[in-house]
Amino acid sequence: MATLLLVAIFLSGVIFIVDINIPLGIAWGSLYCIIILYSWLFPAKFASVYIAMACTVLVILGFIYSANPNPASHVPEVNRLISIVILWVCAALVSIAKVSFENAEFQRVELEDQITRQTAELRDSEQLYRYLYDHALEMHMSLDPIEATILKCNDTLCKRLGYAESELIGETIIKLYHPDYHDQVNEILTKSKGEVSNVELTVVTKGGGKIDVVLNASPAYDGDGNVRFIRSSWIDITEKKKSIEKFRMLMHSAPDAIIIVNAQGKIELTNYEARRLFGYSKEELSGSLMEMLTLKRNHGLLDFDKACNKMEMELVGVRKNGEQFPAEVTSSLFKSDEEWLAIVAMRDVTIRKKTEGNLKMLYRAIRELEDYSIILLDANGNIQDWNRGARRITGYSFKEIEGKNFDVFYTDSDRREGKPQKQIQKAKVIGRVSEKGWRKRKDGSNFWAVETVTVLNDDMDQTIGFCNILKDLTSQKQAEDTMAKIASLESRSREMEHFAYVISHDLMEPLLTVKNFSELLEEDYGAEMNEDASTITHSILGAAERMEKLIHDLLEYSRLSKPKEIEVINCQYLVNTILEDLHSLVSRSKAVIEVGDLPHKVKAFPGEISMIFQNLIANALKFSKKDRFPQIQIKSKKVDGGWEFTVKDNGIGIARKDYDKIFVIFQKLNRSDEYSGTGIGLAHAKKIAEKHGGRIWVESEPGSGSTFYFTILTEYL
Template sequence: MRIKTRFTFSLLKRFSFIPILLIIATAVIIYIIDIRTIYEPYLLLPILNTIFIGGGGFTIAFIAALAYVFGAKRQALLLGGGALALGISALLAGWMFSDSPNVAVTIFSIGALLAAVLHLLGTTQSTKKYPARHSLKRFPRQSIAILFYSGIAIFFIILSLAAIRGFFPLFFVAAEGYTPTRWVIITVYLILFFTSASLYARLYYFSKESFIYWYSLGLAIIAVGLTLAPLATPGDPLNWLGRIAQYLGSAYFLVAAVSVLKEARAKGMGLAQKLGNIWREPAISYRMLVNMARDAIISIDDEGNVLVWSPAAERLFGYSQNEAIGSSFASLVAADEQADSLMIQLDYSNDINNDMADKNQVELELRRKNGETFTAELSVSVGDTPSGRLRMVIIRDITERKRTEEELIKSNKRITDILESINDGFFALDNDWNYTYLNKLSAAKVGLEPKDLIGQNFWKRFPHVIGTAFEKNLREAKLKGEVKRFEMQSIRNPAEWHGFSVFPSAEGISVYWQDITERKQAEEALRKAHDELELRVQERTTELVATNEALQAEITQRKQAEEALRRAYDELEIRVQERTAELARSNAELEQFAYIASHDLQEPLRMVSGFTQILARRYKGKLDKSADEFIDYIVDGATRMQRMIEDLLAYSRVGTRGKPFEPTNLEDVFSQAMVNLKIAIEENGAVVTHDPLPTVMADPTQIAQLLQNLISNAIKFRKREEPPCVHISFKREKGEWLFSVQDNGIGISPEFMDDLFQLFQREHATSEYSGTGIGLATCKKIVERHSGRIWAESVQGRGSTFYFTIPVGRGELQKS
């Protein structure tokens, strides 16, 4: 509905001048053709005058009075008085014309002259730069409006009585028409009306208020009508065309009133508030602005003395208005030795081109009344007034902002230092893909210094990445505003792998990257080993499936006869036992295969490691730096592969090399584990405590390995800021021993809990925490060999607790 209303008023404005052109064109045609048909029905003129000119004038008078009461300038009251005078004169003239034409013309002429004078006074008041003060300042605005309108009404009563009694010269003679006196009055008020209309049009040019537009246009059309009506005898076509023009102008007055109502409703404002805004007294608005502003507003004369001192200035500097006004501005806000410098800086800041908003601002150290200094931002504006040159200064305390900026600079420096110290790469791009920061490692990767790339466009500097997955991931992260993580081979060196994390922001994107070549090589080797093992498992599975199919066929054949079935049953029982034994042997062979594979792999690995160490001892420093690094990589890779094979060997031995269960004193087992972990405990400053432990039926070697693995993990996955603490406790419940190993480490993420005891599963990269991912799988296998259960509970960042159970056996004693 609001859009429809705006469209209607926009359309009306577009075609609002057409009626004026049509009226003028019609008047020219009537004048040329010289049509003189008289049409003057009884009561038509007074009724039309009442509806249009009276209705429009009274409506505008009411709106103008309401605007004045709610804070508008006196221009509004003068405009309302002019509209009221025009409406009353048209109303009286219309109803008195048929009985006494001269009286009607006299009242209308003098009334129109009064309306024209009031309109002109209103327009001249609106164009003054400094409006005059109200002479009746102490009277309420409502009373002033009532007295003013009452005075106009009384004027027309006196005018009517004077015209009836003949106190005025003749304005109209029935046989002759209008007298020279009437023509003089017409000429004067037409000049005044056209002048007022043009001045209101000028006011609309600056204010863009729809009310002023329609009112100025209506006033112009009424002036055209008042020009045409006297040119012909009352009742002939040209006279009626003038009357129609007056009625159309009055209709535009009503459109002006409706436009105010529509705009007030569209903006959620009261009618009075909207009207007050049209003719708001500038001095009132200025005082409201000064009193409500949060920043200090100070006005200074040519001598540097304070003219205006806002409440915010009182709060900022501690001086009251009585203390500040009339005093030297510089002496109030600056030390004596800085006073002259302050005024010079204010003048300089304003002399710079004011078209650049940031140039007429200056930051200075100012002083409060109590002597405290603070950093302030001053915005200066200078203007000429009738009383001289004024400086307007707006002051804002920016002490906190400056402190925040300094903290931000320090924080950015700390972040930069961290990014320069890490062994990974980092760079940042703005929204136009230009470098804003990169650490030395990122620059060194392309053989440059950071300063060589700052400000350069990434795609122009490295066009070879355009069209690759790298470009796609960066653009997708920026477009969706989501963090993007991906891994890819180096475009220039496919042997290298890098992991990227892209973080978008409002300023652009930040990219963190790592060299993950070693991890990828290890993953590839592990994948090949896994594929080979999977192939062997599939082959054995195929054999078992074939065996089961053959067995099913034999069972089906032996169902043909009851006697044959009994014989077949006995034979089948034997065959089932044989197949079961074969399956057990197959599983044992599978475990033996894992053991042999791990054991046999050690020999070539020892040769690789041994010869690499010989190379390192004999040729260290004799080859180039890259060769030394490659030898270190081989030694390190061989060492980690050795550790992985040893862990696999230990994992396979759980089922194949286990000892028979025997009464095992866990105190002794714990002591042995502590001896094995002595170096790790001392290096990490770990504290390992335990409750008195019982004697259980178990394999002492495997239980020692179980405790050692759990305590070792608790020490390894520690928090950096505090030493690890590990506590072992137990309790007996429902025929089993329940043991717990509790630590204060980094904890385990919920997403990893399901894969915690799986072979080769790791939550953290090898670069963060060493290991092979076999230790917890070995723990699970040991506990299951003892017919127990193992699980873990953890809160990430607050530590973990591992639980395992061992069934209670005969003869077990709890050590007190």
């Protein structure tokens, strides 16, 4: 401001010198300049410009309204022009000065703000550094470069070692190291000049405990290049060393050969099993190439380009003596201390390979086995695999049965009772369950089998499936049933023989006595008897004869149970022979008998077959209708397992309700005075059919004749 005032005084002086006789306009101009200079005090940035404009207007107005005493002179005009120029020079100087001053003020404020921010940031950084320093995972300290005393340490170091910071400041660093390392530490302090990198040492806590550490140190210099202090840090590797020791123990106790290989393919570490397996010493293997242990060189086990990958393969191992063996190999890559390593585990699988070969042979043998059905089931009982025997016994192809539940082999009644599921549940509990029973083939036929269901568990004792083994015992079952029937027949035969003995001795004797006395009575007194006595005598003789025939038929019925020899008979010849024996009866009844093509070779009991044909033909002749001649058809056809024979007549017929009754011994449907007989003939026929493994039945309607069917199952005999 003082400078501007001096400038205004200087301009006034210039004006005075130029024209000592200062006109009034010049005087006002000078005053205007002083006002413009003092416009600095106004806060508006361009106040001097506005004032200069106003002063210029005033100068011009003064020029217009003032009279010029000397019109020939132009000095007043020049003076006024000079006044205007000076006015604007002053206005410009003030404006420029004011803008410059404001810019300088702004820069000063900015600089102060920046200094404040940087001071705060520096303070925050210092606090952050201090926090990080005190709470760092590593143990940090600053040491005197000459005395090796502790100048400063962080909280981590104090907490790990159990000291307060005040207890450590000023103490020599050698105090904190284990005595075993004092010489090494002294050597480091003497020769290292403060530069130490990754040196493993052991420090001692206040309580006497040991901590394994890695030492790193570097000097800190001042501006003149002198060492101010030594920055030192410890990294706790106690747990790491323990882990390494555990790894070594696990490695050496592993049942497999463990080999640690570096990125160059060289062996760094081996366990006892590796040395035993290959026959090398520890020294021989250390630093050797891994490739010398396998027959194949480029196996890709050590492909370090695929970081952290895992590879499994089978290779041929080579021992020191040149012996080769199959080996199962697993390789895993990992990074340790900036170096890639591979853990290679090898196992001699010679025994396993041999066992697998034997199992494959056994599996092939099982698959080809035909006498047993062997089926693999999943945990739900669904079929997964089976052998040739299963296909032969059940009749299914594997394509038809794969994935289905094994209950398809059970009978419908067993499935309704849930027997298949009960079998696998029992097997789960007790391990294996076995039973005999009927099973079903694809064609619906049943077969007798012994079934064993065994549970299959994994290493965790979890059920993964079942093995179902079936043995077809149908032939054995039939043989057992036959033997049982034979035993039953023998028992019944003995009973019938005893019964026949009783009849023949206990009944025949009084019956013969009655008959003989009746005949004597008729012979001796027949002429003297009246008609009633003669009728009674004849009735007694007739009853005795019927009783005698009944006893005779019972004896024949009992003899059916006696075992006889099976023969191959000609049924055509047999029936023709029977018809010849019945010729007189056939002729009297004027019967028409049609015999079809009967088999010429049938395994049977000839006497019994002759009896069944004779009974059926005789009944057809006897039970004929009075108003027509008997017509009889005898036919046969081949059936599964044997033959079916048919004897058809046009007689009186049988009601449906009596179909079963007629085959019961002593059961007669007609009165004796109408149709003679003992009621044993069809019982004979039934027993004979059953003896041949078959059956007998009838189809008939009253008045429409009857058709008798019986079967002989030759496979049963």
